[in-house]
Amino acid sequence: MSSNVAQQPLSPQTAVQVPAHVVFRPFAAETIMLNLQTGTYHGLNPTAGRMLETLERHAVIAEAATVIAGHYEEDPAAVQTDLLTLCSGLIERGLLVVKPDG
Amino acid sequence: MHGAFGLGFRLHFALAGIPRRRLAPDAPTIDVRAASATELLARWSGPAGDALWQTTFEDGADYRVQPGRDGDHLIDYAGRPAFHLSADGLSLSCADPLTQPPGWQRTLTDSVLWTVVLLHGRVLLHASAVEGPDGAVAIVAAQGSGKSSLAAQLAAEGWPFVTDDVLAFERRGEEIIAHPGPNLMNLSQSVGPGLAPETIGEVLATFGGPASAESWVLVRDFSEGELPLAAVVLLKRTGSQVARVERLSATTLNITPHALVFGNMEGASRRRFEAVSDLVERVPVFCIEAGVEVPPVDLAATLRTGLLNNVSSVET
Numbered sequence: 001m002s003s004n005v006a007q008q009p010l011s012p013q014t015a016v017q018v019p020a021h022v023v024f025r026p027f028a029a030e031t032i033m034l035n036l037q038t039g040t041y042h043g044l045n046p047t048a049g050r051m052l053e054t055l056e057r058h059a060v061i062a063e064a065a066t067v068i069a070g071h072y073e074e075d076p077a078a079v080q081t082d083l084l085t086l087c088s089g090l091i092e093r094g095l096l097v098v099k100p101d102g
Numbered sequence: 103m104h105g106a107f108g109l110g111f112r113l114h115f116a117l118a119g120i121p122r123r124r125l126a127p128d129a130p131t132i133d134v135r136a137a138s139a140t141e142l143l144a145r146w147s148g149p150a151g152d153a154l155w156q157t158t159f160e161d162g163a164d165y166r167v168q169p170g171r172d173g174d175h176l177i178d179y180a181g182r183p184a185f186h187l188s189a190d191g192l193s194l195s196c197a198d199p200l201t202q203p204p205g206w207q208r209t210l211t212d213s214v215l216w217t218v219v220l221l222h223g224r225v226l227l228h229a230s231a232v233e234g235p236d237g238a239v240a241i242v243a244a245q246g247s248g249k250s251s252l253a254a255q256l257a258a259e260g261w262p263f264v265t266d267d268v269l270a271f272e273r274r275g276e277e278i279i280a281h282p283g284p285n286l287m288n289l290s291q292s293v294g295p296g297l298a299p300e301t302i303g304e305v306l307a308t309f310g311g312p313a314s315a316e317s318w319v320l321v322r323d324f325s326e327g328e329l330p331l332a333a334v335v336l337l338k339r340t341g342s343q344v345a346r347v348e349r350l351s352a353t354t355l356n357i358t359p360h361a362l363v364f365g366n367m368e369g370a371s372r373r374r375f376e377a378v379s380d381l382v383e384r385v386p387v388f389c390i391e392a393g394v395e396v397p398p399v400d401l402a403a404t405l406r407t408g409l410l411n412n413v414s415s416v417e418t
Contacts, residue, residue, distance in 0.1 A: 023375050025354060025379040027351070027353040027382065027383070028351050029351040029353055030353055032379070033352050034354075034371065036372055041354075041355060041358075043353070043355070081163050081190070081310075
């Protein structure tokens with residue numbers, strides 16, 4: 001299922017979510033994600049972990065990018081590009097999915 | 103009520119090492135009864151699927167946990183059906199205690215009881231533990247690295263014993279609670295200079311050959327009930343002659359290899375992830391490193407200093 005979703009092009013207006021078969025927990029050193037379908041653990045550095053949490057709280061990638069850019073005082077366009085790259089990587093690993101109406 | 107690992111046990115035959123304890127009001131109570139082999143098999147609904155777990159103990163005895171068609175479980179020990187847990191998990195039948203091999207009672211208190219805890223859907227930590235000033239201190243290490251020896255040393259120095267080898271824990275609000283196990287220890291007879299098993303309790307039996315003899319010890323001074331889990335200590339053996347302790351910036355991954363669940367049970371991976379993550383979020387994790395030549399008394403001194411001062415790094 002995740003490979004079909006991964007083929008959909010991501011845009012700033014795409015809405016994403018952590019699927020039910022993935023659990024994650026942020027720690028100071030890194031955010032740990034577990035794909036319950038594969039049994040594989042993944043680690044995200046603190047910046048990527050914060051991006052994931054922000055993505056979870058906002059409707060679309062562009063909104064999350066605006067919030068993160070404000071927090072880190074970075075260029076929103078550059079943050080949006082980083083977020084799209086992160087989302088692609090997570091989708092490829094089955095750790096994130098595009099919301100059905102996203 | 104007799105208690106261990108956070109469960110109550112109503113014992114219908116004499117069993118050393120399961121003391122009376124304060125338990126949580128909602129703790130399940132399990133009837134532990136002797137049964138004839140015929141009665142035990144009459145209660146068994148028959149196998150359903152593969153074994154949940156099987157292993158061979160150091161004494162060569164096989165141990166196998168088999169789920170049944172009706173949700174009950176049969177445990178084979180030393181090649182024959184020896185224990186049966188009812189589908190509701192509240193009745194443990196033990197086949198012919200008087201005719202079992204010498205290690206039977208140790209297997210019951212060491213392995214069968216925590217098997218029952220896992221079958222109740224709980225997550226356990228492969229750890230020894232003692233009671234420090236702020237709560238339980240769990241010592242985690244690879245098999246044979248000396249966690250029992252370190253726990254015994256700390257017990258001999260006055261920290262009450264909590265558990266040997268397996269620790270039950272749970273999150274309650276914002277606290278992680280540790281549940282003491284049986285007050286029994288398996289101690290290598292070459293534990294370390296100055297620490298005879300009799301120092302901490304009564305030797306009930308000795309198992310193994312001359313090269314690997316273990317004393318099975320009923321520990322005198324032990325925790326009476328549940329207590330907060332104050333620290334987890336990862337004991338690592340290195341080539342260093344110096345013991346060094348430091349606090350880690352830990353994540354789930356530091357503890358997961360030492361967390362026990364039956365992987366084939368529904369939802370086991372999620373429960374382990376949540377339980378271990380809850381623990382790491384709330385309990386400081388330390389690492390103590392030392393060569394195998396460093397005696398338990400020196401390890402204990404380093405650990406006490408590190409824990410009591412809650413410092414980031416101590417060397418002795």
